Amino acid sequence: xxxxxxxxxxxxxxxxxxxxxxxxxxxxxxxxxxxxxxxxxxxxxxxxxxxxxxxxxxxxxxxxxxxxxxxxxxxxxxxxxxxxxxxxxxxxxxxxxxxxxxxxxxxxxxxxxxxxxxxxxxxxxxxxxxxxxxxxxxxxxxxxxxxxxxxxxxxxxxxxxxxxxxxxxxxxxxxxxxxxxxxxxxxxxxxxxxxxxxxxxxxxxxxxxxxxxxxxxxxxxxxxxxxxxxxxxxxxxxxxxxxxxxxxxxxxxxxxxxxxxxxxxxxxxxxxxxxxxxxxxxxxxxxxxxxxxxxxxxxxxxxxxxxxxxxxxxxxxxxxxxxxxxxxxxxxxxxxxxxxxxxxxxxxxxxxxxxxxxxxxxxxxxxxxxxxxxxxxxxxxxxxxxxxxxxxxxxxxxxxxxxxxxxxxxxxxxxxxxxxxxxxxxxxxxxxxxxxxxxxxxxxxxxxxxxxxxxxxxxxxxxxxxxxxxxxxxxxxxxxxxxxxxxxxxxxxxxxxxxxxxxxxxxxxxxxxxxxxxxxxxxxxxxxxxxxxxxxxxxxxxxxxxxxxxxxxxxxxxxxxxxxxxxxxxxxxxxxxxxxxxxxxxxxxxxxxxxxxxxxxxxxxxxxxxxxxxxxxxxxxxxxxxxxxxxxxxxxxxxxxxxxxxxxxxxxxxxxxxxxxxxxxxxxxxxxxxxxxxxxxxxxxxxxxxxxxxxxxxxxxxxxxxxxxxxxxxxxxxxxxxxxxxxxxx
Numbered sequence: 001x002x003x004x005x006x007x008x009x010x011x012x013x014x015x016x017x018x019x020x021x022x023x024x025x026x027x028x029x030x031x032x033x034x035x036x037x038x039x040x041x042x043x044x045x046x047x048x049x050x051x052x053x054x055x056x057x058x059x060x061x062x063x064x065x066x067x068x069x070x071x072x073x074x075x076x077x078x079x080x081x082x083x084x085x086x087x088x089x090x091x092x093x094x095x096x097x098x099x100x101x102x103x104x105x106x107x108x109x110x111x112x113x114x115x116x117x118x119x120x121x122x123x124x125x126x127x128x129x130x131x132x133x134x135x136x137x138x139x140x141x142x143x144x145x146x147x148x149x150x151x152x153x154x155x156x157x158x159x160x161x162x163x164x165x166x167x168x169x170x171x172x173x174x175x176x177x178x179x180x181x182x183x184x185x186x187x188x189x190x191x192x193x194x195x196x197x198x199x200x201x202x203x204x205x206x207x208x209x210x211x212x213x214x215x216x217x218x219x220x221x222x223x224x225x226x227x228x229x230x231x232x233x234x235x236x237x238x239x240x241x242x243x244x245x246x247x248x249x250x251x252x253x254x255x256x257x258x259x260x261x262x263x264x265x266x267x268x269x270x271x272x273x274x275x276x277x278x279x280x281x282x283x284x285x286x287x288x289x290x291x292x293x294x295x296x297x298x299x300x301x302x303x304x305x306x307x308x309x310x311x312x313x314x315x316x317x318x319x320x321x322x323x324x325x326x327x328x329x330x331x332x333x334x335x336x337x338x339x340x341x342x343x344x345x346x347x348x349x350x351x352x353x354x355x356x357x358x359x360x361x362x363x364x365x366x367x368x369x370x371x372x373x374x375x376x377x378x379x380x381x382x383x384x385x386x387x388x389x390x391x392x393x394x395x396x397x398x399x400x401x402x403x404x405x406x407x408x409x410x411x412x413x414x415x416x417x418x419x420x421x422x423x424x425x426x427x428x429x430x431x432x433x434x435x436x437x438x439x440x441x442x443x444x445x446x447x448x449x450x451x452x453x454x455x456x457x458x459x460x461x462x463x464x465x466x467x468x469x470x471x472x473x474x475x476x477x478x479x480x481x482x483x484x485x486x487x488x489x490x491x492x493x494x495x496x497x498x499x500x501x502x503x504x505x506x507x508x509x510x511x512x513x514x515x516x517x518x519x520x521x522x523x524x525x526x527x528x529x530x531x532x533x534x535x536x537x538x539x540x541x542x543x544x545x546x547x548x549x550x551x552x553x554x555x556x557x558x559x560x561x562x563x564x565x566x567x568x569x570x571x572x573x574x575x576x577x578x579x580x581x582x583x584x585x586x587x588x589x590x591x592x593x594x595x596x597x598x599x600x601x602x603x604x605x606x607x608x609x610x611x612x613x614x615x616x617x618x619x620x621x622x623x624x625x626x627x628x629x630x631x632x633x634x635x636x637x638x639x640x641x642x643x644x645x646x647x648x649x650x651x652x653x654x655x656x657x658x659x660x661x662x663x664x665x666x667x668x669x670x671x672x673x674x675x676x677x678x679x680x681x682x683x684x685x686x687x688x689x690x691x692x693x694x695x696x697x698x699x700x701x702x703x704x705x706x707x708x709x710x711x712x713x714x715x716x717x718x719x720x721x722x723x724x725x726x727x728x729x730x
Contacts (some may be wrong), residue, residue, distance in 0.1 A: 029186035048089030061145025278358035285320035286484035302350035306364035307521035321557035345406035365407035382425035430514035679709035
């Protein structure tokens with residue numbers, strides 16, 4: 001009976017503490033950290049139980065691995081089971097009363113979806129998404145069992161799960177990022193646990209004794225360390241960029257293209273990630289304090305710094321700006337819009353990657369082509385100026401689109417000689433002002449420009465006058481009934497971009513120069529690593545555009561917080577050459593395709609935000625340190641010293657061999673390090689005494705000499721490792 005109890009206890013120790021149960025639990029936690037955000041993200045209603053499927057697949061892999069089935073039939077059986085589980089999971093989403101109809105319906109849906117992958121067609125993709133996620137979790141769960149329990153490999157399952165999780169979290173709100181912490185902690189424990197099991201087998205081969213509770217005890221300690229580091233990292237201030245963006249870039253995967261294809265193939269899935277919503281209505285009124293955050297809205301891959309136009313307003317009222325009656329016309333991919341004064345403008349292509357929801361496509365200059373279908377708003381009557389571009393469907397986060405525009409290449413000398421022969425529709429519409437505009441606004445405008453002859457010189461004079469007014473984003477809104485421009489010029493004498501741009505446009509109109517009001521964003525901050533302009537919410541801006549015959553609309557900058565713009569600079573020669581100034585219209589699509597091509601950049605995890613970066617680096621560092629030294633330090637003395645001696649000696653090319661006794665190994669090591677023969681012998685004798693004799697412990701007087709011997713031997717082994725790395729010794 002006693003022998004049976006001992007045997008049963010040994011079985012439980014091997015099963016629970018030594019390996020399989022702990023390994024299975026850790027693998028399950030890694031799988032659930034991927035399955036739960038997918039399951040709870042709200043993409044499909046009802047979403048199949050992905051977590052349950054992952055655990056079932058893990059159990060299937062364990063059972064088939066212990067069965068007598070050969071590997072190939074076992075894998076084939078698992079695939080059949082996975083297909084059956086997939087059909088069962090999406091049954092509620094499939095049409096038909098019977099299982100045969102549901103299977104046929106799923107096959108037809110996946111076949112049509114598969115064709116869309118190659119043809120570029122857009123699919124709703126709800127059923128297909130649920131089915132693919134079910135099968136993905138089944139494959140991950142089943143392969144996890146084989147890779148970890150039967151092969152002892154953690155990284156081959158940790159890395160694929162991490163890539164899937166990064167993509168999932170990039171489409172979910174930040175509240176779901178807790179699953180990233182769960183994944184990191186479970187993955188670290190799994191890697192350390194499997195390495196510890198491997199090390200225990202080595203200790204057994206080398207006849208090194210160790211406590212049976214070593215694995216469980218050290219996983220407990222490491223769990224506390226991981227939780228502390230996780231909590232500390234998550235409470236550090238975050239960087240301005242999205243927390244996962246640099247981590248995604250670090251993988252080297254073109255995630256922007258992946259996101260674009262994802263949006264095309266699963267178009268009906270609702271976006272679950274909270275982001276800034278940008279809406280540009282038909283009116284833009286004077287407001288009070290300007291409160292802007294630091295959230296990244298979009299990035300621009302462009303050779304030049306440009307102002308990014310969102311919407312144009314053409315009618316001024318005392319309360320702000322509105323649009324005259326507009327019509328919306330559909331645009332297809334590769335549309336072509338003719339621009340005024342096209343022969344004086346240069347083509348310029350740029351690619352925008354969105355990180356917000358907007359009802360417009362951002363443009364610079366006059367757009368003539370786009371890489372995605374959409375529509376444009378233009379005036380109902382002449383002049384038929386374009387007021388805003390819109391995408392055909394809502395843009396998904398991280399989606400890219402490219403625009404080809406005509407950008408003015410006019411110089412200040414050319415604008416000065418442009419003259420005043422305006423097209424009749426332009427002068428008839430863009431000189432209109434409300435009848436109630438205060439007379440002192442007109443009077444000030446005439447005073448500033450009375451000695452100047454050209455519209456360009458008058459625009460510069462008004463711009464410089466406005467730039468002398470105090471810039472202040474914390475002003476109160478104009479009182480009811482007051483004119484906003486008059487409020488800036490004579491009452492408040494302070495304001496921000498909306499007030500400066502409005503004032504310049506109104507003052508120019510009052511002296512006979514056509515002008516209009518534009519809202520959008522500044523050029524943004526240059527990211528030297530990714531080679532893109534980063535536009536934040538705080539880069540919101542508005543500016544006036546002035547019409548010059550033969551050159552079209554030219555932007556000016558009356559806001560004193562920004563650098564003065566006296567004319568629209570021409571693109572660089574390199575930019576013009578790369579875009580092909582002499583190409584025909586049908587060749588412009590090639591420019592867009594070239595600019596829209598993804599760039600695989602290696603981001604830095606330090607840009608990912610202080611918290612998550614510190615978390616990842618700290619957990620990895622703790623894991624490496626724990627694996628190599630703390631585990632060894634928990635062995636019984638002097639077994640720990642003997643094990644450390646063997647570890648360092650292995651790195652120097654003279655490690656222990658399973659067939660050598662401690663005395664034989666000590667003799668071999670002493671022959672390579674004769675100066676340390678006494679220290680090696682002392683450690684080996686002490687180890688043999690505690691392992692193989694009736695005396696299982698050393699006396700107090702025996703401990704200190706062993707510590708001194710190890711100190712000297714350690715230095716000699718480290719020096720030999722360095723010489724070996726340099727090729728001095730083998």
